[in-house]
Each structure stands twice: as C-alpha cells, then as structure tokens.
Amino acid sequence: MQEAFLHYIWQFKKFDTTQLQTTRGESITLRHNGLPNLNGGPDFFNAQLQIDQQVWVGTVEIHLKSSDWYVHNHEVDAAYDNVILHVVYEHDTDIFRKDNSVIPTLELKLIIHKNVFKNYQRLLMTPHKWINCESDFADTDDFLMYNWLERLYIERLERKSNAIEAMLETTKNDWEAVLFMLLAKNFGLKVNGDAFLSMAKSFDFSMVRKLQSQPLQLEALFFGQVGVLEKDVQNGYYLSLVKEYQFIKQKFNLSNTNVIPLQFFRLRPPNFPTIRLSQLAMLYHQHPNFFTKVMAAETLEDLYALFQVGTSEFWDTHFTFEKISKGSRKLLTTNFIDLLLINTVLPLRFCFLKYQGKNPTEHNM
Structure with missing residues (x-):
C-alpha cells in the first residue's frame, strides 16, 4: 500500500466517520480534515477536530504504521510538535510528545470504505496491465466517452x-x-x-x-x-x-x-x-x-x-x-x-x- 492512498482516504473522508475513536478509545469528531501540505512538515495543516470534550486545531500526520513516526525521526523534529492526530493504516505502537503525552492515533484499517479499498487493489496492485483502468472501458457508456x-x-x-x-x-x-x-x-x-x-x-x-x-x-x-x-x-x-x-x-x-x-x-x-x-x-x-x-x-x-x-x-x-x-x-x-x-x-x-x-x-x- 502507498501512503499517498491514505492521504486520499483522509482528505476526501473515504472512511466511516461515525463513532470514530482513537486507539485508546477516545471519541473523535471531525470538523475539518485540514489542507494538504505540499512542503516539508506534517501532511495536513489547519485541521480541526474534537477528542472527547476537547477541541483541537493543528496538523495531522499520516503513516502506514504508527512506528513510522520513529523511522522518520519525527520525535526530534520541532515541525511535528503541533500534530493533534496521527492517522495510520495499522497501529503498532504509541507515539509520544516531548512532554511524554500520547499523540492521539486513528487507525483506518477497519473503517476504510470497502469499495474504495477494493478499487485501489484492482487498479494499483494488479500487475501486467496496459493501463490500470483498462478493465473499466467496457462498462463506460459510449455517449459519455465520446463527449469526454x-x-x-x-x-x-x-x-x-x-x-x-x-x-x-x-x-x-x-x-x-x-x-x-x-x-x-x-x-x-x-x-x-x-x-x-x-x-x-x-x-x-x-x-x-x-x-x-x-x-x-x-x-x-x-x-x-x-x-x-x-x-x-x-x-x-x-x-x-x-x-x-x-x-x-x-x-x-x-x-x-x-x-x-x-x-x-x-x-x-x-x-x-x-x-x-x-x-x-x-x-x-x-x-x-x-x-x-x-x-x-x-x-x-x-x-x-x-x-x-x-x-x-x-x-x-x-x-x-x-x-x-x-x-x-x-x-x-x-x-x-x-x-x-x-x-x-x-x-x-x-x-x-x-x-x-x-x-x-x-x-x-
């Protein structure tokens, strides 16, 4: 799986947003997913969310696994001090701030929309194709194709x-x-x-x-x-x-x-x-x-x-x-x-x- 896929999932909310919880059982309410950061630093900025009763505004970092935080040395990078949520496909370890407080983590593995994940696997994880969407041609309406x-x-x-x-x-x-x-x-x-x-x-x-x-x-x-x-x-x-x-x-x-x-x-x-x-x-x-x-x-x-x-x-x-x-x-x-x-x-x-x-x-x- 590519991390860019998780960016897409997060940005366009291609997951079940009802009853979201951190890996520690805290409720999450999304107000704004934030904006993609095309420069260095966390992946999304100006995100707004509520964890339990506390409203947070800051940045969101996305990884395939929680442990990638340490692989990328974010724990020593001041640019990541204001991360309010760590979004991962698979949670394998807790992540801590400099003051030893845990950074809330959202695991996507079980809440990504099934059809989205299925399409991703079909398009990008199937080898030996001319182009990824070639199998969709037959299902495309001729009128739509010609007009496009x-x-x-x-x-x-x-x-x-x-x-x-x-x-x-x-x-x-x-x-x-x-x-x-x-x-x-x-x-x-x-x-x-x-x-x-x-x-x-x-x-x-x-x-x-x-x-x-x-x-x-x-x-x-x-x-x-x-x-x-x-x-x-x-x-x-x-x-x-x-x-x-x-x-x-x-x-x-x-x-x-x-x-x-x-x-x-x-x-x-x-x-x-x-x-x-x-x-x-x-x-x-x-x-x-x-x-x-x-x-x-x-x-x-x-x-x-x-x-x-x-x-x-x-x-x-x-x-x-x-x-x-x-x-x-x-x-x-x-x-x-x-x-x-x-x-x-x-x-x-x-x-x-x-x-x-x-x-x-x-x-x-």
Whole structure:
C-alpha cells in the first residue's frame, strides 16, 4: 500500500466517520480534515477536530504504521510538535510528545470504505496491465466517452489558442507570421522545437516573404540563424549557403545570439534538424501566402496536398553537410503531416474562426 492512498482516504473522508475513536478509545469528531501540505512538515495543516470534550486545531500526520513516526525521526523534529492526530493504516505502537503525552492515533484499517479499498487493489496492485483502468472501458457508456473525448479536444484547442493569441499580439495580428512560427516549432519536434521557434522569432517574417522565391537564400537564412554555417566544410552547396547568409546577415543586420543551439543526439536521421529546416524552406518556397491556402482548404486531402514537399536536391544524398548518404527523396511523411495538422493547422483554424466571431465547434475540418 502507498501512503499517498491514505492521504486520499483522509482528505476526501473515504472512511466511516461515525463513532470514530482513537486507539485508546477516545471519541473523535471531525470538523475539518485540514489542507494538504505540499512542503516539508506534517501532511495536513489547519485541521480541526474534537477528542472527547476537547477541541483541537493543528496538523495531522499520516503513516502506514504508527512506528513510522520513529523511522522518520519525527520525535526530534520541532515541525511535528503541533500534530493533534496521527492517522495510520495499522497501529503498532504509541507515539509520544516531548512532554511524554500520547499523540492521539486513528487507525483506518477497519473503517476504510470497502469499495474504495477494493478499487485501489484492482487498479494499483494488479500487475501486467496496459493501463490500470483498462478493465473499466467496457462498462463506460459510449455517449459519455465520446463527449469526454470531445471536451478534451476542445480544451486542448483552447489552451493552444491562448499561445496563438499571444503570438498575434507580438506580430500585430500577422497570421502568416504566426503560422510560420508554429510550423517552425513543430518541424523541430520535441527535441528542437524550442530551437526552431527561437530561429523563427530571430527575424521579421517579412524576410521570408522577400526570400521565398529564392530557395537557396531561404535555406541560408534558416541554417545561418541556427548557427550551422560556421564549420569548415568544403562542398559547393555549403559554401553557397555561407556566401548567401553573409550577404543576408549584413543586408538585414541579423543577429542570432538568442537562438537556442540545435540537438542531433538521439534523433533518427530523417528527423535531423538539417532535413527539417530544408523541408520548411521548401514549403515556403512552394507556397507563397501559405496561411491563406491553409484556411481555404476544405478537406484533409487539400491539406495533405499542401504539405507534399521535400528538401532541396543536396539533401537527397545527405543527412548532414559533411557526409554523403544513400540517395533518397526526403518528403514529409503522412505521420509527420498529421502531427503538423494536429499541433499547428487545427489550433490556428480554431483561433481564426474565433477571431472572425464564428463558433469553431460548429465547423468541420
């Protein structure tokens, strides 16, 4: 048994509260169980209870066994001097204050509601399950399940819309710029998401508009801002990127001091940031006014078609700048596009419909 289970039992009174008695036969009347203490010290504070005719206000400490009081050295800790009740699953010894008076103890072993204890055993003490509540699925009403899932979906979109609204404020309602930042973050996945987002924020989106007709310059902008064009690499593509970035950096007075460094560790080669940045550059090269196209899409097939992009030619035979690899066209996979739709497109459409004064829950896709 876990002590956290006893905390739950005590906090929500999942035990028989009638005719409560201490282990010494004194009557207990609960007025307030107290509030959980998330810091050091006794488990609950500001508890109020009556033992026989005496009203007490103070803290409550909870253990599996009474003797755990001494195991944890509470007898020498002044923070436990004002404990008014020791709540345990099993009482095996009396506990004393410094003045040798006994701390009242409540044993829960025989008064926990049977159904609560039974559910605890079934959920947390049965091994070899996918998740603890898997056996309850068949008993869950379909209508309840679908409504719960829909509510979770809406709540997720609402949380993401808060972040989008903050981006809109910083970009003066430039929806194209917000879409770019969201896509950049999600192209970076969990490992490089923050790094890609910091790159997207390191320059004004107007630069993407100016450079997107020249894919090499767009790649140079992305690669240069994340700091991967500072190596001693001798191939024509890399040297062209360096030359383009030096020109762009000087022309637009760019800085990348606040851009988070990239990570390659524990990434599969198709998810290397070099590949994802090139794909992001090709996406914006192929689709000027991308936000308008995304909002105009009427079906999932329309959206999938928009994201049918790959890398520039160099990356067909590379995953890094230095080493040649087996040739392969590195297109965005369906699974990756699904992640972009879930984490970027759907939240943005949800927020845009709200911005237009429409009810997002009444619109499909």
